[in-house]
Amino acid sequence: MDLKSAISKLGLKADELLAEYQRISSVLLRMGLSEYEARGYVALVALGSGTASLVAEIAQIPRTSAYKVMKSLEAKGFAQAKPGRPRSFAPTDPSEVAARAVADIRESFEKISSVKNILSERGVPQLVYTVMGRERVVDKIGEMLDRTEHTFVLSSPSVTGLNRRLGKRFAAATSRGVRIKVVTSPFVKVPKGVEVVRREGLIATDVVSDGKAALLAAPDLSACGYTDNEALAAHLEDFLRIMSEKTR
Secondary structure, eight states: OOHHHHHHHTTOOHHHHHHHHHHHHHHHHHTTOOHHHHHHHHHHHHHSSEEHHHHHHHHTOOHHHHHHHHHHHHHTTSEEEESSSSOEEEEOOHHHHHHHHHHHHHHHHHHHHHHHHHHHHHTOOOOOEEEESHHHHHHHHHHHHHHOSSEEEEEOSOHHHHHHHHHHHHHHHHHTTOEEEEEEOTTOOOOTTOEEEEOTTOOSEEEEETTTEEEEEOTTSSEEEEEOOHHHHHHHHHHHHHHHHHTO
């Protein structure tokens, strides 16, 4: 039984609800969930609770991936395991997920505001450039990686997609001795040879190269702010260092 069949059995308008399901799933993807995780969470909310196999059936995800998907949702704060056998899962209330996402986005903008205020007090020019479009943002991150000589810090829930695009450039950087630190969500695959810190609830993508250049991108990488102002970059690097240390 797929999601459409389940909706129909409840006597609801399947086409309207499926269209809404697609919209909700796209939002969850921008929040850092994979396609399977987004489907699994929506199905779990619809069910109220369920085993991994039932969620897989409703969400139309492979049964072989179902338990891993549910454990990943649990690690990211979108689900909780319930006691008993067989193991079942309950969804985190959508309002709680929304509140957490809003808090993370507010934190990012407060971070930007604090940098602006510090630099204004010091009389430092605010040289921040906007880059629009996912491809151009990813290319900019790759360009920063290519230019890095010593340290490269990346905090993002989208590391898997970035590694898919920039894998060779990550490898080239590590081979020339660049120390790469990645802060990302639990269970997310990272490039080989990097230092990794796991943190739940990541939304935005932050990058710092050699403490001299920095980038802060939207959750879906559709736009970013970039600066080669060392004061700005150093401030963001300090923030990322404190954030990663808190998770240990």
